[in-house]
Amino acid sequence: MQVTTCGRRAGPALLPSVVGMDTSTDPRAPIPPVLAFRGVERVYGSGPGAVRALDGVSVDVVAGQFTALMGPSGSGKSTFMNVAAGLDDPTGGEVWLAGHPLHALDDTERTLVRRDHVGFVFQAFNLVPTLSARENVVLPFELAGRAVTAEVRSRVDGLLESLGLLDRAEHLPSALSGGQQQRVAIARALASEPRVVIADEPTGNLDMRTSREVLALLRAAVDDHGQTILMVTHDPVAASHADRILVIADGRLIADHGRMTPGSIADVLVSLEVGAA
Template sequence: MCQGAPTTTLEGMQNTPPIVSFRSVTKEYGTGAGAVRALDDVTVDIRAGEFTAIMGPSGSGKSTFMNVAAGLDDVTRGEVLVTGQPVHRMTDQQRTLLRRDRVGFVFQAFNLVPTLSAAENIELPFELAGRTLDGETRRWIEHLSTVLGLRDRLGHHPAQLSGGQQQRVAIARALASRPAIVFADEPTGNLDTRTSREVLTLLRTACGEYGQTIAMVSHDPVAASYADRVLVIADGRIAADHNRLAPQDISRLLIGLETAA
């Protein structure tokens, strides 16, 4: 499980029920001679409480991995399960409901609504789902806002917030509904070094203190070093799967894979 110290081992998580399961997943774009195989017979689990960094060269299939796991894209072959539910068999409406109720997203571009305040952005998923915030949920959002340092910024609009503050709002929005898993797509890509560290620390806190499961797509070895697990995809396949690594070890791993290609 995600912890403050780098003592996590993959062996210690083997009995934890998976949040996401891929079974012989292949994803192809196009048909015939021009078809591109973005994922090639991938079998892997993301277990509850893990902070997993998904890495790989440009075009390796890491973004496709996330899109398929989140039900944003269909598989060509194989099975994808999220919290035990067969996403590969779902209709578009069923996938939309699954993402609404069980999945959170944090993006590089923040994706906040500029005309809404920070508080309104955090509560937006509930508004879109037609869900009334009960007392417990309001207390949870207040707690998140405090932990994320947003209590005095909730009335501000995105343009009045720094990049780091906007990303904190996005993290609060992702965690507010207590999703089974949060997918973070290059969440520090638009942030400076100090703010990136703060955001990554917050993600680890969400994992370690709240039991949140996080899958983060990243190209940055420093960002990936905050994760419990480093999953490397190359040419659509799982090329490496390690427990927590230091940035220099991740860099050597990626360089080694590129050299061998």
């Protein structure tokens, strides 16, 4: 099944010809996607026991949208995210992130691309326990050797305030609730103004009320600040916050939907499970 994009069937792989193009003088010129897969494969092992985690995936993720990636367990969601972030190498095909050909870069080069262009939000928060909330948000700047200027500190405090954390900025993670820790992780992901935020089950460890608050914050990052978010989730309610829902099964993208209700998303997932039975 061929995935459609914006109501049209995907055309030929044109991305390499437009990546890096200066569109400032021609508003009609195509704008490269933030993330693009072109015939991407990822195979683990060899011979009869080989596992094809990604099988010829081609898709674009455009700027300023909230995209959710869903699918059954073992469908290839985690592999998709790892390849998208340059944490894993594709076996075949091309992966372009913020105009950079991840498939052609070495480990050091991919690390620099992640540092400069990607923010991460994980299910497990991944905060440094000995640093305060504010210090955790600033940490990526320090690790990258970037000056923590007055402008940076102002932006960090603005994020903390917008997330309801400014009065908790000097607290260690152990003194914060799970929801507050995830908000710190979101602030850390957004502080450097990355091209894309990759969120891996960001509400997996949160209760229902806190999950909805976190999803509302991610939604606001898109609507109010033009952020691009790519989120893996198994939760139909979480996915219903997204502008676009990609469905993967057996390593292939099998559906590409616009905004949907939680019930409609659940029906799609149930149909997959029934079809696989």
